[in-house]
């Protein structure tokens with residue numbers, strides 16, 4: 001399967017993380033017995049404009065850190081999550097994912113940009 005980058009349209013996109021088959025959001029079934037349409041969800045890496053494994057990765061609304069932990073398993077080392085929910089922050093920290101507990105506001109964005117890059 002070939003894809004083009006959504007940012008630069010380059011065709012050199014390789015799968016980085018496969019999330020499996022997912023249903024389409026806001027598409028409700030009329031009957032529970034009805035077959036649900038799903039499609040594969042994959043995070044791709046663009047060789048032309050993509051991140052390098054030394055690039056910092058920041059995720060606003062990082063929840064329990066699953067995505068950042070998956071990136072860490074693939075060699076990314078500078079990761080930071082931002083999540084307002086205490087339970088999710090605790091779960092992320094148990095995974096070893098550095099997570100700041102706060103809402104994403106202009107003030108917080110400036111502070112994180114100054115400290116994280």
Ligand SMILES: [Zn+2]
Pocket residue numbers: 005006007008009010046047048049050
């Ligand atoms: Zn690109």
